[in-house]
Amino acid sequence: MKFCSECGHRVEKRVAADDPIPRFRCTHCHYVHYQNPKILVSCYATWEDKVLWIRRGTEPFKGKWAAPSGFMEENETLVEAAARELYEETRARVDMDKMSLHMVGNLTQMNQVYIVFHAPLLSPEFATTPEAEEARLLTLDEFPFDDFAFPEVVENVSLFYRDIQNQHFNVYLGTLKNGVNQVIQNDDSHLHRL
Ligand SMILES: [Zn+2]
Known part of the structure; x- marks a missing residue:
């Protein structure tokens, strides 16, 4: 400024x-x-044991894999923002009533707060868009760990697939600070370090 x-x-x-x-x-x-920090929202859209990922069509990290995500708009709820970004980037639709909180994260260096939801897709239908040069439903074994746009927080991806495998979805508090990612799991009554 x-x-x-x-x-x-x-x-x-x-x-x-x-x-x-x-x-x-x-x-x-x-x-x-x-x-003050901006709010970045994502939705992990699922189909069976697969998650919908995109290869970014825009900079930064164009061509790398990431979750559909973007900044919250004014006069919008978190869930609306997550569903909107998912649709804008992949044309995929989820039932907003079935959206659950996955993670609240501090992206301290980027001056952002990251809020991730997950929800089952209404149908396994999606498309490429200017923001997503490729969109694919991937299992854990198919996930391109070496080509992920945000390697600092790649363990967050593994955590989500673990929750899918366990059919038990936890809520996490993440903190990326000075290049170090820490994730804390929320239990019924309190937060505890993993
Ligand atoms: Zn002035």
């Missing part, structure tokens, strides 16, 4: 006496431009 959206004058990033976090502050009207 270079200019103030309130008055058009230059901003500078600095701390203030009452706020130790460096923020963009207007040099003219003194407006403080707070910047």
Whole structure:
């Protein structure tokens, strides 16, 4: 950010006496431009023991495999956002009433919060789109671990396939910070480290 959206004058990033976090502050009207994490949503769409993955059609990581995902829009719920992104990227549909929470994650370096749902596909029908140059339902054995767009969090993929195999779906808290991914499982009553 270079200019103030309130008055058009230059901003500078600095701390203030009452706020130790460096923020963009207007040099003219003194407006403080707070910047907070964005919310990224995904839906793991399942069919039997398979999960729908895409080969990304856009940068970053074009050509690498990932889950259909994108940023939440204003005036949208988390579940609506996850279903919308799934449809936009793959034309696949899920029953929003059957969507379950899989993971809430901190992507600290990217300044994002990641929320992953899972839901069974209404039918095994999907398509390629400008955002997905390929879309495929893959079993664990077929998953391209060496070609995944986000190797830092690839263990999250294994966790989900494990839940499919066990037919017991847990909820996880993930934290990717300083290149290290940690996942904590939510039990009935509390969080515990895996
Ligand atoms: Zn200003």
